[in-house]
Amino acid sequence: MDFDFTEEQRMLKETVRRFAEKEIAPYVEEMDREEKFIEALWEKSKPLGFLGMGVPVEYGGMLTDYLSFGLMGEELGKVDAGVATTYGAHGLLCANNIARNATEYQRKTYLPALASGEKKGCMGLTEPGAGSDALSLRTTAKKVGNEYILNGTKTFISNAPIADIALIYAQGPGGLCTFIVEKNFPGYEAGKKLSKMGLRSSPTGEIILQDCRVPEENLLGGVEGQGLKQMFSGLDVERFMWSCLAIGIAQAAFEAALKYSKEREQFGQPIFNFEMIQDKLATMSVELEAAKLLTYKGLTCWDKKNYKEARMLAAQSKMYACEMAVRVTGWAVHIFGGYGYMKEYPVERYMRDAKVFPIGAGTTEVQKLIIAHYLR
Numbered sequence: 001m002d003f004d005f006t007e008e009q010r011m012l013k014e015t016v017r018r019f020a021e022k023e024i025a026p027y028v029e030e031m032d033r034e035e036k037f038i039e040a041l042w043e044k045s046k047p048l049g050f051l052g053m054g055v056p057v058e059y060g061g062m063l064t065d066y067l068s069f070g071l072m073g074e075e076l077g078k079v080d081a082g083v084a085t086t087y088g089a090h091g092l093l094c095a096n097n098i099a100r101n102a103t104e105y106q107r108k109t110y111l112p113a114l115a116s117g118e119k120k121g122c123m124g125l126t127e128p129g130a131g132s133d134a135l136s137l138r139t140t141a142k143k144v145g146n147e148y149i150l151n152g153t154k155t156f157i158s159n160a161p162i163a164d165i166a167l168i169y170a171q172g173p174g175g176l177c178t179f180i181v182e183k184n185f186p187g188y189e190a191g192k193k194l195s196k197m198g199l200r201s202s203p204t205g206e207i208i209l210q211d212c213r214v215p216e217e218n219l220l221g222g223v224e225g226q227g228l229k230q231m232f233s234g235l236d237v238e239r240f241m242w243s244c245l246a247i248g249i250a251q252a253a254f255e256a257a258l259k260y261s262k263e264r265e266q267f268g269q270p271i272f273n274f275e276m277i278q279d280k281l282a283t284m285s286v287e288l289e290a291a292k293l294l295t296y297k298g299l300t301c302w303d304k305k306n307y308k309e310a311r312m313l314a315a316q317s318k319m320y321a322c323e324m325a326v327r328v329t330g331w332a333v334h335i336f337g338g339y340g341y342m343k344e345y346p347v348e349r350y351m352r353d354a355k356v357f358p359i360g361a362g363t364t365e366v367q368k369l370i371i372a373h374y375l376r
Contacts, residue, residue, distance in 0.1 A: 003296045009068050016072050019048060020079035028080045031201035032349055037086055037162070038201075042117060050087055052115030054096030059111035063099070066237060067299040070244040077248020081353045082201030084245050089158035089202075090114070092241055093234070094121025094167050098180065101230045103222045110165060110180060122159035124168045124181075124207045125231070127152065132366055134169075134231065139209060141170040141177055148172070148179060148219065150212040153191070160205035161193045167220065168209065169231060174224025176231070179214050187212030198352035235362065236314035237302065242361040243295045243321035246354065247288065250325040253332035253350040254284045260336055260345075271335070280331045287328060291321035312374045319367035322357035329354040 005013070023045075027038050045051055053069045055061025063069065069092070076084035095114040098106060113119040130136045139152025150170050154160070166188075168179045181188055191206025220230060258281055261272040271277050298313030329351040333340035340347045358364040 003292070005071075008064070009071055012068055013071050013075055015048065016050070016075040017078075019045070019050075020076055020083075024076070024079050024083055028201070028346075028349075029343075031080070031082065035195060035200040037083070037203050041083060042086075042120070045087070046117040051091055051117035052095070053087075054091035055099055055111050055115040059099065059107055060115035061095070061099075061111065062115075063096070065303045066240065067296065067303055070241055070295065070299050073241050073244040074248040074251070077245040078252040080201055081245050081249050082199040084248065085158055085199050085202040088241055088245070089123065090121045090163075092238060093123035093158070094163075094165060096237065097123065097167055097178075097230065097234050098220070100233060101178070101221050101226070102180075103217075105217065106180060106220065106222075114165065119164040120159060120162050121165045122157055122163035122167070122207075124154035124157050124160070124166050126154060126156045128155050131156075132363055135176075135228070137169055137171060137176070139168065139170040141172040141179065141214075143173050143216070146216050148177075148214045148216060150179065150181070150187070150209040150214055152209050154207040154209075155191075156194065156204060157207055158202055158204050160190055160207050161203040163190070166207060168207070169227050172219075172224050172227070176227030177224055178220035178227045178230050180218040180220055181209075181212065181214055185212055185214060196356075198349070198354070198356055236307070236311050238361045239314040239318035239367075240295060240299050240302065242357060243291065243298075243317040246322045246325035246357040247291050247295060249350050249354050249357075250284075250288055250291070250321075250328040253329040253347055253354075254281075254288055256345070256347055256350075257281065257284070257332040257335040260339075264337075277335060280335060284328045284331055287324045291317070291324045295321055312371065315362075315367040315370040315374075318362060319358075319364050319371070322354075323364060325354040325357050326351075 049062040052061035053072055054063055056063050073084050098110055114121050141148045141150050164183050166181045168181045170177055187210050189208040191208045193205040261277055262270050264271050295317040298310055298317050301310040332347045333351050336347050339345055
């Protein structure tokens with residue numbers, strides 16, 4: 001499907017596809033088995049600009065439009081959604097958030113290093129007691145002189161074990177605030193690395209803040225109480241990008257299942273010839289196409305600054321694309337039969353990776369509440 005992509009977008013898709021197949025694919029099994037991110041992949045992506053896809057050009061990045069950013073995520077997701085998540089947590093959740101909400105001083109200070117990949121970024125929102133209920137955050141920020149003192153724990157944070165810069169949400173004196181926190185600030189500690197069922201190449205862990213001292217000039221945007229606005233301004237884009245990664249996984253699973261169905265023979269013929277297999281493959285192809293159209297439409301609305309419609313589409317695409325990925329990867333395993341359950345084939349990894357997508361970036365249930373709100 002073309003969706004009237006520009007020549008630049010088509011070239012980007014091809015560039016990312018070649019990079020993922022040449023550089024990432026050889027390490028996928030090792031990273032999944034050993035639950036690690038291979039640092040060389042970060043270094044190899046630097047000259048191609050992938051790490052700066054969320055940063056405007058004037059600060060050293062490559063952000064021209066968010067649909068292009070999403071297409072990059074989709075192509076990476078086809079090969080390894082864990083690596084795509086590592087890049088995305090850096091480029092979107094950290095760097096893009098700073099680009100949209102920071103003061104000019106903060107942009108000039110942090111964006112060039114993030115765009116080049118010299119520094120790795122993450123975002124600390126979720127806490128042990130605050131997931132879908134993000135407003136119940138317990139991390140606190142107390143103003144003392146020309147510093148803020150942060151205390152609290154963040155968990156399930158993508159890139160926490162490797163990040164140099166973290167965006168931290170905390171309850172401040174003027175309401176919810178966001179802070180740009182460097183790993184070498186006193187009181188900042190990357191906690192334990194967490195072991196996951198899927199996305200195992202994406203390093204995930206805790207952030208522990210114990211009397212962490214943050215200079216007042218690192219209050220994102222320079223005004224207290226803007227954290228809630230800043231949080232919601234980024235959620236829609238995050239949901240679109242999460243949808244693109246889910247589409248990438250599902251596309252890979254569908255292509256693998258289609259190919260296998262034409263090669264695997266039972267009862268003297270390829271299993272593709274059996275109507276119940278065709279039923280699954282036909283449904284998978286339609287679900288994929290529907291998810292793509294919904295997500296691309298939403299990203300196009302966002303690029304046109306039609307934010308009200310984009311918010312509804314973000315919830316719709318997040319709900320549909322991420323649930324679709326779970327269904328399609330499950331069907332792919334089923335088509336492979338016993339082989340699908342074995343590590344010999346990648347479809348079991350696709351299924352494990354897909355499972356988190358209806359959970360992260362706002363659960364399916366939260367998306368339905370947002371959609372229902374717009375239907376009132």
